[in-house]
Amino acid sequence: MRVLARECGCDVDARDKDGTTPLMAAADYARDAAVRELLLLGADASVAKKDGTRAVHRAASSALSSGPVDDPNAVAAASATETLIDADAEKNVDVQSEVGTPFLCACARGAEATVRMLARRGADVRATTPAQVGAATLAASSGVLGALAAALEAGAPTDVRPPGGMTALHVAASHPNAASISLEAVDVLLRAGADPNAEDGEGLKAIHAAAVTGRVDVVEKLVSVTKPDAANDAGGWDVSAAQKSAQAKMRAIQEKHRGKDLRSQLDSKRNQWTVPTNEPPYVAVTGVLDAHSAASKKREGDEAFVKGDDASALAAYDQSLRLDDSNAKTFANKAAAILRMVGDKSAGDLKTKTSDLEKAWRAARSARHLDPTYVKAWYREGVALTELGDFESAAVAFFEGMQIDGDNADLKRGFDEAIRRGRQASGAKA
Numbered sequence: 001m002r003v004l005a006r007e008c009g010c011d012v013d014a015r016d017k018d019g020t021t022p023l024m025a026a027a028d029y030a031r032d033a034a035v036r037e038l039l040l041l042g043a044d045a046s047v048a049k050k051d052g053t054r055a056v057h058r059a060a061s062s063a064l065s066s067g068p069v070d071d072p073n074a075v076a077a078a079s080a081t082e083t084l085i086d087a088d089a090e091k092n093v094d095v096q097s098e099v100g101t102p103f104l105c106a107c108a109r110g111a112e113a114t115v116r117m118l119a120r121r122g123a124d125v126r127a128t129t130p131a132q133v134g135a136a137t138l139a140a141s142s143g144v145l146g147a148l149a150a151a152l153e154a155g156a157p158t159d160v161r162p163p164g165g166m167t168a169l170h171v172a173a174s175h176p177n178a179a180s181i182s183l184e185a186v187d188v189l190l191r192a193g194a195d196p197n198a199e200d201g202e203g204l205k206a207i208h209a210a211a212v213t214g215r216v217d218v219v220e221k222l223v224s225v226t227k228p229d230a231a232n233d234a235g236g237w238d239v240s241a242a243q244k245s246a247q248a249k250m251r252a253i254q255e256k257h258r259g260k261d262l263r264s265q266l267d268s269k270r271n272q273w274t275v276p277t278n279e280p281p282y283v284a285v286t287g288v289l290d291a292h293s294a295a296s297k298k299r300e301g302d303e304a305f306v307k308g309d310d311a312s313a314l315a316a317y318d319q320s321l322r323l324d325d326s327n328a329k330t331f332a333n334k335a336a337a338i339l340r341m342v343g344d345k346s347a348g349d350l351k352t353k354t355s356d357l358e359k360a361w362r363a364a365r366s367a368r369h370l371d372p373t374y375v376k377a378w379y380r381e382g383v384a385l386t387e388l389g390d391f392e393s394a395a396v397a398f399f400e401g402m403q404i405d406g407d408n409a410d411l412k413r414g415f416d417e418a419i420r421r422g423r424q425a426s427g428a429k430a
Contacts, residue, residue: 001034005041012043019049027059027084029403030077035059035084045087052097056084060102060118063372063404065111066144078113081106085121093121100129100138107135107151110144119154126157134160136168136189143177145184158194165200173218174209176295176326182210183217196226202253204246211246219243294324298333305337313337328371335363335380342387360384375405382414391422 001022004010013021023043026034035055039045048054059065065077081102085093094101099108103123106114119125128134135156139148148168152158158168172178172185186206190196199205207226210218219239228237229245301316317334320327338360342353361384367377378401385394398415402408 001037001041012038012041013047021047021055023047023055023084024049024058027055027080028062030059030062030064030073030080032076032080032083035080039083039087045084046089048097051099053099054084054095054097056081056088056095056102057097057099057105059084060111060114061105061109062111063109065106065114066109066142066147066373069113069116069146071113074111074113077111078117081114082117082121093118094124094127098130100133101127103127104129104133104135104138107139107147107156108142110139110142110147112144112146112150115139115147115150115154119150123154125151125154126160128160132160132162134168136160136192137162137166137171140168140172140185140189141175141177143175143179143181145181145188148172148181148185149188152188152192158189158192159198161198161200163201165202167194167198167200167206169194169196169198169206170200170204170209173206173215173222174213176324179215182215183221186210186218186221190221190225196222202249204249207242208246208249211243212250294320294327294330297323298327298330301330301333301337305333310337310341314341325366326370328367328374328377331363331367331370332374332377332380335360335367335377335384338363339380339383339387354388357384357388361388373404375401375408375411378404379408379410379414382411382418386414386418386421389425391418391425394418395422 001012005012013023015021020028021043023035023038023045024047026038045055059077059081062073062077062080064073067074085091085102088095094103099105101124103115103118103125104127106118125135129138135151136148136158137160139151139156142148161167169186169189172182172189174182178185194206196206200209205222205226207219207222210222216239219242223237223239223242226242228241297316297320301313301320304310304313304316314334314337317330317337320330321334324330338356342356342360361381364377364381364384367374368381371377378397382394382397382401385391385397395415395418398411398418401411402415405411
């Protein structure tokens with residue numbers, strides 16, 4: 001970087017086609033030393049993209065920041081975030097963007113080390129995103145218990161609600177990303193004062209959300225602290241009664257929305273749970289209405305894929321994604337099914353093949369935006385781009401995947417193949 005900036009005259013604030021600067025790229029990969037060097041070379045930390053995100057937001061939500069609090073990458077991300085705050089003339093720890101403050105970005109990513117550092121620096125723990133989602137809700141949806149605990153210890157409120165009415169407790173009880181920590185997250189939130197009787201816009205409490213997503217252990221935890229539903233006052237209030245009540249409420253919701261398509265129903269439950277990416281923030285489904293069915297369809301697709309029935313696998317994945325489009329693995333598996341179908345087809349209609357490859361590329365790209373640490377998504381994006389003849393972009397996809405898993409043999413082979421074919425194509429043109 002010193003050679004490029006000082007000897008070659010390269011602009012340290014140059015933007016790529018997406019508006020990303022070198023400083024933002026260094027922040028994306030938690031390269032604290034690169035951040036410091038770029039600042040010494042004169043990089044402007046206040047440069048923002050169209051959505052208002054600066055390098056500090058990207059460091060706070062780096063894909064490498066969500067490890068344990070003492071993980072070297074997590075520590076580097078926290079350090080880079082702090083360095084970028086100090087580089088701001090106003091030392092504005094709460095600089096806003098369309099995806100919220102750095103503290104909210106860190107909560108959404110599950111970056112415990114960064115959450116704790118920003119809390120020490122006086123970040124506003126009561127801030128919300130433009131969609132009115134609070135820190136506790138974002139941390140619960142990240143699936144990282146340490147980040148949720150850190151946000152709550154810093155004083156993040158548990159009662160902040162977006163327009164759909166879901167609290168952090170609803171999210172911990174039902175969000176797909178929180179499945180592995182759901183019981184512990186619910187317990188942490190209850191101890192922090194979360195109200196188990198709070199209802200969302202459809203009249204569902206956290207216990208109902210847990211019941212309809214099949215989390216029996218969470219229902220067992222909540223049943224003793226949740227006020228019985230009116231219909232169960234006489235018959236007692238236990239796990240079975242809570243499950244029956246949840247089913248009845250879901251039937252009532254479905255009846256209420258009869259005549260509307262499923263997408264309209266889900267749209268009424270959506271909130272933005274965002275982190276900065278190279279594209280507009282993705283929108284994740286809350287999971288209360290559809291996570292259980294979506295997971296079932298994904299399993300159906302996985303079984304068909306293993307059997308080699310790619311057409312059935314693809315149909316099942318599409319059904320799953322119509323129910324819940326927040327699962328990175330479903331998108332990545334869809335890409336794999338399409339790529340194998342394209343590979344199995346004999347040479348035929350080039351237009352059809354190109355269309356299929358573009359579908360695989362879009363699915364893989366969606367997967368890695370939902371989970372930038374999921375290397376299979378980067379790999380499948382690279383494969384699709386290679387087959388589409390965009391060898392440069394393919395090499396970049398493989399290379400960025402290797403920044404996450406440098407020992408991945410598939411990524412290395414893909415990178416080498418993209419470079420080889422790119423050189424071959426350049427030679428043929430020459």
